[in-house]
Amino acid sequence: xxxxxxxxxxxxxxxxxxxxxxxxxxxxxxxxxxxxxxxxxxxxxxxxxxxxxxxxxxxxxxxxxxxxxxxxxxxxxxxxxxxxxxxxxxxxxxxxxxxxxxxxxxxxxxxxxxxxxxxxxxxxxxxxxxxxxxxxxxxxxxxxxxxxxxxxxxxxxxxxxxxxxxxxxxxxxxxxxxxxxxxxxxxxxxxxxxxxxxxxxxxxxxxxxxxxxxxxxxxxxxxxxxxxxxxxxxxxxxxxxxxxxxxxxxxxxxxxxxxxxxxxxxxxxxxxxxxxxxxxxxxxxxxxxxxxxxxxxxxxxxxxxxxxxxxxxxxxxxxxxxxxxxxxxxxxxxxxxxxxxxxxxxxxxxxxxxxxxxxxxxxxxxxxxxxxx
Amino acid sequence: xxxxxxxxxxxxxxxxxxxxxxxxxxxxxxxxxxxxxxxxxxxxxxxxxxxxxxxxxxxxxxxxxxxxxxxxxxxxxxxxxxxxxxxxxxxxxxxxxxxxxxxxxxxxxxxxxxxxxxxxxxxxxxxxxxxxxxxxxxxxxxxxxxxxxxxxxxxxxxxxxxxxxxxxxxxxxxxxxxxxxxxxxxxxxxxxxxxxxxxxxxxxxxxxxxxxxxxxxxxxxxxxxxxxxxxxxxxxxxxxxxxxxxxxxxxxxxxxxxxxxxxxxxxxxxxxxxxxxxxxxxxxxxxxxxxxxxxxxxxxxxxxxxxxxxxxxxxxxxxxxxxxxxxxxxxxxxxxxxxxxxxxxxxxxxxxxxxxxxxxxxxxxxxxxxxxx
Numbered sequence: 001x002x003x004x005x006x007x008x009x010x011x012x013x014x015x016x017x018x019x020x021x022x023x024x025x026x027x028x029x030x031x032x033x034x035x036x037x038x039x040x041x042x043x044x045x046x047x048x049x050x051x052x053x054x055x056x057x058x059x060x061x062x063x064x065x066x067x068x069x070x071x072x073x074x075x076x077x078x079x080x081x082x083x084x085x086x087x088x089x090x091x092x093x094x095x096x097x098x099x100x101x102x103x104x105x106x107x108x109x110x111x112x113x114x115x116x117x118x119x120x121x122x123x124x125x126x127x128x129x130x131x132x133x134x135x136x137x138x139x140x141x142x143x144x145x146x147x148x149x150x151x152x153x154x155x156x157x158x159x160x161x162x163x164x165x166x167x168x169x170x171x172x173x174x175x176x177x178x179x180x181x182x183x184x185x186x187x188x189x190x191x192x193x194x195x196x197x198x199x200x201x202x203x204x205x206x207x208x209x210x211x212x213x214x215x216x217x218x219x220x221x222x223x224x225x226x227x228x229x230x231x232x233x234x235x236x237x238x239x240x241x242x243x244x245x246x247x248x249x250x251x252x253x254x255x256x257x258x259x260x261x262x263x264x265x266x267x268x269x270x271x272x273x274x275x276x277x278x279x280x281x282x283x284x285x286x287x288x289x290x291x292x293x294x295x296x297x298x299x300x301x302x303x304x305x306x307x308x309x310x311x312x313x314x315x316x317x318x319x320x321x322x323x324x325x326x327x328x329x330x331x332x333x334x335x336x337x338x339x340x341x342x343x344x345x346x347x348x349x350x351x352x353x354x355x356x357x358x359x360x361x362x363x364x365x366x367x368x369x370x371x372x373x
Numbered sequence: 374x375x376x377x378x379x380x381x382x383x384x385x386x387x388x389x390x391x392x393x394x395x396x397x398x399x400x401x402x403x404x405x406x407x408x409x410x411x412x413x414x415x416x417x418x419x420x421x422x423x424x425x426x427x428x429x430x431x432x433x434x435x436x437x438x439x440x441x442x443x444x445x446x447x448x449x450x451x452x453x454x455x456x457x458x459x460x461x462x463x464x465x466x467x468x469x470x471x472x473x474x475x476x477x478x479x480x481x482x483x484x485x486x487x488x489x490x491x492x493x494x495x496x497x498x499x500x501x502x503x504x505x506x507x508x509x510x511x512x513x514x515x516x517x518x519x520x521x522x523x524x525x526x527x528x529x530x531x532x533x534x535x536x537x538x539x540x541x542x543x544x545x546x547x548x549x550x551x552x553x554x555x556x557x558x559x560x561x562x563x564x565x566x567x568x569x570x571x572x573x574x575x576x577x578x579x580x581x582x583x584x585x586x587x588x589x590x591x592x593x594x595x596x597x598x599x600x601x602x603x604x605x606x607x608x609x610x611x612x613x614x615x616x617x618x619x620x621x622x623x624x625x626x627x628x629x630x631x632x633x634x635x636x637x638x639x640x641x642x643x644x645x646x647x648x649x650x651x652x653x654x655x656x657x658x659x660x661x662x663x664x665x666x667x668x669x670x671x672x673x674x675x676x677x678x679x680x681x682x683x684x685x686x687x688x689x690x691x692x693x694x695x696x697x698x699x700x701x702x703x704x705x706x707x708x709x710x711x712x713x714x715x716x717x718x719x720x721x722x723x724x725x726x727x728x729x730x731x732x733x734x735x736x737x738x739x740x741x742x743x744x745x746x
Contacts, residue, residue, distance in 0.1 A: 086726075092582070093726055094575030100722040103674045142575045144595070147517060147551040156546025160584050165546045173529025173538045173559075178520040178551040181578050186546075202467030202515045205554050209465070211533050222517070301476045349473040353459075353466055 008184065009087050012136045015127060016084045023077065034064040035076060037122040038129060038273060045272040047321035052281025053267045054321065056125070063122075074108040076119050083123070086138035090159070092182065094142050095120065125273040133277040135182040135233065145179025145230030146222040147204060150213030152238075155187040169219070174209050176222070183234045190242055192219045195235060197283070199223055199250035199260055203345050203356070212357050216365065219244075226260050232278040235264070239282050246280050247371065249361075252288035253305075253342035254312040257333065258320055261285055266322040285372035286364050290335040293343050296360060301350040302341035313337055326373050381557065382460050385509045388500060389457045396450065407437040408449060410495040411502060411646060418645040420694035425654030426640045427694065429498070436495075447481040449492050456496070459511035463532070465555065467515050468493065498646040506650040508555040508606070518552025518603030519595040520577060523586030525611070528560040542592070547582050549595070556607045563615055565592045568608060570656070572596055572623035572633055576718050576729070585730050589738065592617075599633050605651040608637070612655050619653050620744065622734075625661035626678075626715035627685035630706065631693055634658055639695040658745035659737050663708040666716050669733060674723040675714035686710055699746050 019035060026033035038044070039059035048055045065073045082101060086092055093101065098120060099113040110116040124134040134140075148154075152169040154177060169177050196218050198204045204222035207213065213220050219238070223231055239246050248264060250256040262268075265283040267275030293302060305313075313333050316323045323329045336342070348356045364371075392408060399406035411417070412432035421428045438446045455474060459465055466474065471493065472486040483489040497507040507513075521527075525542040527550060542550050569591050571577045577595035580586065586593050592611070596604055612619050621637060623629035635641075638656040640648030666675060678686070686706050689696045696702045709715070721729045737744075 091726060092578075093722070094578075094719070096573075096575060096717070096719045097579075097722040097726060100674055100717075100719050101726065103720075103723040140575070140578065142573065144520060144549075144574045144578070144597075154546070154548065156548065158546070158584075159582060160587070165544050167545055167548060171538050172540055172550070173527070173531070174553040174555070175527065175529065175540060176517075176551040176553070177545070178549040180547040180549070180581075181574070182547070200469075200515065201517045201554070202469060202513070205465075205467075205513065205517070206470075208553075209532060211531075214533070224517075301473055344469070344473075346467070346469045346473050347476075349466070349470040350476040353464060353470060353474065 008132065008136050011130065012087050012127070012132055013084055015130050015132060016080050019080065019126070020077070032065045033073075034062050035073070035126075036060050036062050038125045040121060040125055040273055047266070047325060049325055051276075052265070053275040053279040054272045055275060056128075056272045071108050072115075072119065075102070075105075075110065075115070076123065078102070078105055078108060079116070079119055080123060083137045083139065087136075092138040092140045094140050094181075096142060098139055121273070128273045128276060133184070133233075134274065135184050140181040141229045142181075143228040143230065144181055145183075145228055145234050146224050147176035147178055147201075148219065148221050148234070149176045149204075149208045150219035151190055151192040151217060152219045153189040155189065157185065170214070174205070176204075176208060179230050179234045181230050183230065183237055186237070188238055188241060190219065190238075190244070191217070192242075192244060193217045195219045195221060195239060195244050195246045196286075197221045197223055197227070197235060197246055197248045197264060199225065199248075199256060199345060203249070206353070207357065210354065210357055212361070216361070223250075223260065223264070227264050229274075229278060232264060232280065236278060236280050239280055244282075245368075246283040247286040247365075247368075248283055249286050249345060250288070251342070251344045252290060252293060252336070253344075254309050254316060254333070254336070256288075257285075257329070258312060258316045258323065262320065262322050284368070287360075288343050288345055288347070289372060290332055290339055292364075293339065293341065296348065296351075298343050298347050298350065299341075301347035302343045305336070305340055305342055309342060310337065328372055332372055381505065381509050384503065385460050385500070385505055386457055388503050388505060389453050392453065392499070393450070405438045406446075407435050408446070409433050409435050409499075411498045413494060413498055413646055420639065420698060422698050424649075425638070426648040426652040427645045428648060429501075429645045444481050445492065448475070448478075448483065448488070449496065451475070451478055451481060452489070452492055453496060456510040456512065460509075465511040465513045467513050467554075469515060471512055494646070501646045501649060506557070506606075507647065508557050513554040514602045515554075516601040516603065517554055518556075518601055518607050519597050520549035520551055520574075521592065521594050521607070522549045522577075522581045523592035524563055524565040524590060525592045526562040528562065530558065543587070547578070549577075549581060552603050552607045554603050556603065556610055559607075559610070561611055561614060563592065563611075563617075564590070565615075565617060566590045567592075568612060568617050568619045569593045569659075570596055570600070570608060570619055570621045570637060572598065572621075572629060572718060576622070579726070580730065583727065583730055585734070589734070596623075596633065596637070600637050602647075602651060605637060605653065609651060609653050612653055617655075618741075619656040620659040620738075620741075621656055622659050622718060623661070624715070624717045625663060625666060625709070626717075627682050627689060627706070627709070629661075630658075630702070631685060631689045631696065635693065635695050657741070660733075661716050661718055661720070662745060663705055663712055665737075666712065666714065669721065669724075671716050671720050671723065672714075674720035675716045678709070678713055678715055682715060683710065701745055705745055
């Protein structure tokens with residue numbers, strides 16, 4: 001991923017043209033054309049402990065042209081053609097827009113977005129085997145990324161003039177930089193020591209207003225719950241290119257552990273073909289941990305685990321390949337189940353609004369080796 | 374609202390101290406103290422057509438100190454004390470944090486956030502009668518605002534040094550300025566002709582990537598569905614201070630009309646005490662209108678109205694005081710019901726991804742007088 005945007009664009013067009021050539025070649029030879037796509041179902045997904053994420057296996061399916069598949073086959077080719085055109089014109093389409101542009105495709109128009117999404121996933125899975133992401137194909141997610149502030153200069157380029165634009169994330173006041181839907185073309189300058197990925201917007205605003213990133217020499221990112229695709233890709237690129245550890249600061253509950261943190265770090269099973277681009281294997285769990293509830297005296301600012309919490313925790317202990325592979329996570333989740341309570345990151349406000357800045361984060365950051373994996 | 378932040382801070386502290394003095398005075402005179410708050414229920418809410426928003430009437434309730442109200446009475450005073458301390462230290466608390474700081478209040482701690490929220494609403498209602506918002510009281514919403522780009526320079530101040538910070542929203546590349554939880558202290562410089570408030574993130578990204586704001590000489594704001602409190606306040610302040618019209622570009626469906634647009638323009642009935650700060654009476658509805666579906670040939674890119682759509686539309690015609698007060702809205706909603714379909718703003722992509730930029734928006738903006746009120 002160190003290559004620049006134009007090199008990725010060249011490879012994207014090359015890939016699309018090579019598939020199109022194969023199809024055309026088959027037709028011209030009087031053969032029925034076929035397109036091979038990686039199988040995306042869970043049976044073809046496993047946790048690669050070394051790489052640190054859930055990944056696709058080698059199983060493939062072949063979409064051959066038949067009477068039954070003619071429509072989907074044509075739709076696949078048209079979506080690839082749309083992708084090629086967008087790369088050439090430096091444009092993009094959201095998944096929803098991609099669905100609508102088909103309305104002019106006559107008989108092969110999509111009737112529902114579920115159809116175009118499924119075909120887009122197939123194309124994305126093919127591209128992923130060539131190191132190209134859906135953003136390279138110019139299909140962008142609808143949701144923007146979270147907010148960013150701190151010791152980071154983002155280097156972008158004016159679409160109109162080609163002029164370099166630098167955004168200093170230490171000079172945005174109490175506002176922040178809103179991560180765009182594709183970060184592929186961005187470059188970064190930073191002297192930060194780490195990235196702090198924060199679950200809630202309120203906590204992000206607190207750390208930003210008090211310029212926590214200045215004294216801790218870091219970059220803060222608001223995830224706003226489960227991080228969107230754009231947020232994950234942004235953190236991944238920044239962490240990779242500048243060799244920055246990523247510390248996660250989320251609620252102490254099964255949702256925080258297995259949905260927010262695990263998604264950021266290891267990806268999710270039903271989108272295994274994209275994890276190699278999106279997940280952040282270097283992420284570590286700063287807190288709030290079950291042990292923190294004891295160490296920081298938060299017992300009376302907790303809430304009982306709900307039945308959903310308990311089910312989610314037990315499911316993770318049984319079935320989550322990431323959790324199962326990490327004995328310290330298994331122990332932490334068992335400890336939480338024994339304690340029977342959950343704690344939000346805001347619970348630290350019990351000791352004063354800025355206890356989190358003055359006490360909690362400095363103490364935790366002084367012992368990074370204690371972070372959960 | 375032209376006064377600066379420090380003047381508002383002074384008035385906020387003055388208000389809190391005057392209520393506290395009254396309570397103390399009553400106690401010292403051997404009387405049971407009482408706090409008067411505006412009644413917030415719907416019976417005390419009406420649509421002020423001249424002001425352009427749903428507003429509270431004159432009904433009040435009196436919270437007198439009795440055995441039954443002692444706890445809530447004490448909680449009200451403690452929350453006001455917390456507010457005073459935050460104004461003095463230039464800090465803030467989210468609603469969730471405000472709930473947690475009570476955990477150290479002994480017997481008058483809040484058991485659930487619903488309790489602290491209700492009391493905060495009462496305090497906010499009192500403050501609103503004095504022209505002060507919840508943000509002035511330093512209770513911030515959890516959700517940040519949407520994203521902003523275009524011909525706007527935001528003037529903020531470094532909390533650390535007091536130094537002025539200027540953020541040029543025309544120099545953020547494909548990123549954007551993320552609106553903070555409180556915009557009260559911000560100042561603006563702009564040569565924009567209008568503010569374009571956009572429902573979906575994908576459309577915002579399209580207009581930003583293509584620098585639509587440059588050629589249209591405007592500021593674009595991403596609402597991301599129903600605009601959050603922070604987004605509404607930001608648009609309101611910007612529109613008021615620079616006399617800018619606000620054009621809304623949302624989906625053509627009852628949710629877009631009565632939830633997104635109406636909330637931005639006229640506020641909502643169950644938060645009538647805050648509408649005077651948040652709603653944007655100058656907002657106008659650019660589209661997508663039911664007539665646009667015909668005028669721009671979108672018929673085959675529509676979807677049938679769902680039963681929920683139909684119910685929402687009929688409810689609006691019967692009960693929504695804003696809709697009922699505007700015959701053109703009544704006609705538009707009846708037209709939509711007759712047509713039986715809905716259209717998203719992305720449906721314009723049927724004519725090409727950038728049809729919205731090259732055709733739709735220029736045609737609409739050439740006839741602003743045709744916008745729905």
